[in-house]
Amino acid sequence: MTALRVERISFAYGERQALHDVSFNTAAGGFTALLGPNGAGKSTLIALLTRLYDVQQGDIQVAGFSLRSQPREALRRLGVVFQQSTLDLDLSVEQNLRYHAALHGMPRKVANDRIEVELDRQQLAERRKSKVRELNGGHRRRVEIARALLHKPSLLLLDEASAGLDPASRQNLNDHVRSLCNEQGMSVLWTTHLLDEVQPGDELIILNRGNLVAQGRADELAAADGSLQQTFARLTRNAVPA
Structure with a gap:
């Protein structure tokens, strides 16, 4: 079962392209981390997932329902915790x-x-x-x-949910959300720019400058460079400065 399917999503603000042909799936009942530096396109993708912006190109499906053709059914299956309370x-x-x-x-x-x-x-x-x-x-x-x-909901989306929390509260929140996956079978998409919020067995999606640059298990992606920090640095060395 697929909790979220993103198919060839592109989005532009006027002449500035924010997302370029992004496609990925997340499995039902698991914790998926969406990682990227500032300017990677995470916020734009979240805005599309929550229909703050309309999809310009491609399609997004939540639990099999399209945000373009079945928006009410799709949004009914989505729970959201935004970065700003x-x-x-x-x-x-x-x-x-x-x-x-x-x-x-x-x-x-x-x-x-x-x-x-x-x-x-x-x-x-x-x-x-x-x-x-x-x-x-x-x-x-x-x-x-x-x-x-x-x-x-079928999918819980947390957009930089740990922003503004002290380190202990960040860790407690991350552990708590993971317990929802492990004990309740909840499907979670956790967006962050902080590497320490990603665990080795997580399904990981990395965005940079509007492109999907990697997807797979965090430990498998890290193996190519020796650590997730080094893999992330290699994949995002042309990131937009904060």
């Missing part, structure tokens, strides 16, 4: 989740049941009445993950 800081954890459930048209009993499941899974039950602004960065990310999973 979109939580309402003055609402409680539970109120943020209820608002999301209402947007998805969930009946109240269904929403109640799913909120309880996600609060427990994210270890947030004791903070359900806390306002989001009272939470630290790591707990806010957990609220966003709980919200993204409420409608039971």
Whole structure:
């Protein structure tokens, strides 16, 4: 089974080409890391996946549904945690989740049941009445993950989700998301520019200057150069400076 299929995607901002004929698949039930330096095209790809931008060329399928021809069905199977938080800081954890459930048209009993499941899974039950602004960065990310999973998506997309977190919180978040894959069978696409967030057995996709420059298991890609750091440096030595 394929969680995400990206087929020959190209995208341009006017005359500037941001993505060049990018194609890849991610397997269902696994953790896939999308790695690239600043300017690689990750943000543009995320914007296309979430339909912030319309696909110009090619196609994207989520759980077999095309974003071009079946956008509603495709987006229904996608859960998203954006780099910039979109939580309402003055609402409680539970109120943020209820608002999301209402947007998805969930009946109240269904929403109640799913909120309880996600609060427990994210270890947030004791903070359900806390306002989001009272939470630290790591707990806010957990609220966003709980919200993204409420409608039971086929694919969880995390766009630079560890940005702004301290090293310990980054590691805890990365471990937590991996546990969703291992214990719940969740399909995850984790985008990052940080090599230490990638583990040897991860399926890895590397973008640079809008091109897909490598795809495979991280340890197998690293073997050619002796380390993932050296492989990444070789593949992105013409990267756009930050």
